[in-house]
Amino acid sequence: MRRPFVAGNWKMNKGPKEAAALAGQILSEIAGVNNVDIAIAPVAISLASVHLVLQNTNLKMAAQNMFYEESGAYTGELSPLMLNEIGCKYAIIGHSERRQIFGEDDELINRKTRAAISHGIQPIVCCGETLEERESGSTNDKVAFQVKAALSGIRMEDASKITVAYEPIWAIGTGRTASPEQAQEVHAMIRNLLAEIFNSAAADQIRIQYGGSVKPANIEELIAKTDIDGALVGGASLKADSFAAIIKACV
Numbered sequence: 001m002r003r004p005f006v007a008g009n010w011k012m013n014k015g016p017k018e019a020a021a022l023a024g025q026i027l028s029e030i031a032g033v034n035n036v037d038i039a040i041a042p043v044a045i046s047l048a049s050v051h052l053v054l055q056n057t058n059l060k061m062a063a064q065n066m067f068y069e070e071s072g073a074y075t076g077e078l079s080p081l082m083l084n085e086i087g088c089k090y091a092i093i094g095h096s097e098r099r100q101i102f103g104e105d106d107e108l109i110n111r112k113t114r115a116a117i118s119h120g121i122q123p124i125v126c127c128g129e130t131l132e133e134r135e136s137g138s139t140n141d142k143v144a145f146q147v148k149a150a151l152s153g154i155r156m157e158d159a160s161k162i163t164v165a166y167e168p169i170w171a172i173g174t175g176r177t178a179s180p181e182q183a184q185e186v187h188a189m190i191r192n193l194l195a196e197i198f199n200s201a202a203a204d205q206i207r208i209q210y211g212g213s214v215k216p217a218n219i220e221e222l223i224a225k226t227d228i229d230g231a232l233v234g235g236a237s238l239k240a241d242s243f244a245a246i247i248k249a250c251v
């Protein structure tokens with residue numbers, strides 16, 4: 001059995017004070033909730049204040065992005081060493097907003113994924129198709145291509161450190177969720193692909209999150225699907241009560 005994993009991607013919201021306050025509210029909402037892995041991904045400048053609130057709790061921190069080098073002339077970037085120091089257990093890699101707005105390509109995402117693993121940071125590798133790709137029937141090809149590219153060169157013994165987040169781009173922030181059946185179909189395809197890349201035992205261990213307009217109202221149907229192991233939540237993770245409701249539904 002895979003342990004469910006729910007992560008909240010706060011995107012470019014909540015500066016240091018608000019982020020620390022929200023982290024505290026989430027902690028009280030999830031007191032006593034077990035058997036689920038939980039993370040929040042504050043904006044980089046809020047990692048330090050949130051870290052202080054989360055110390056010695058079961059709420060872990062994720063970075064929203066990470067560069068692959070340890071230090072140097074990379075203006076504006078954050079290194080895996082720095083994320084380790086500030087207490088990030090996870091890093092979201094290759095979110096569709098990074099791909100579309102900031103031009104991240106599959107090769108860069110692969111370098112980041114490998115760097116995260118070699119520094120002990122667990123990558124949450126994002127993939128997903130556009131509406132056009134879904135309508136033209138190329139969803140599986142697109143997602144398979146992204147997953148293969150991102151995981152190229154990852155060793156079998158590191159497979160269990162990876163989380164894949166399937167996020168159809170047309171469902172992100174739009175209020176339009178993939179149906180549980182649509183999501184399950186892609187998740188199953190991803191799991192088969194992971195079995196080809198690694199082997200089926202490794203594929204069975206890797207958590208595949210669904211993301212895209214996840215809310216308390218739709219999580220139950222999604223998490224009930226065989227290959228949906230949790231959620232990457234954007235908008236609904238910015239309110240402690242809705243994020244906690246999603247987490248509790250996944251246990």
Ligand code: PGA
Nearest residue numbers: 172173212213233234235
């Ligand atoms: P959303 O975002 O839940 O607001 O759709 C999900 C994501 O981008 O990770």
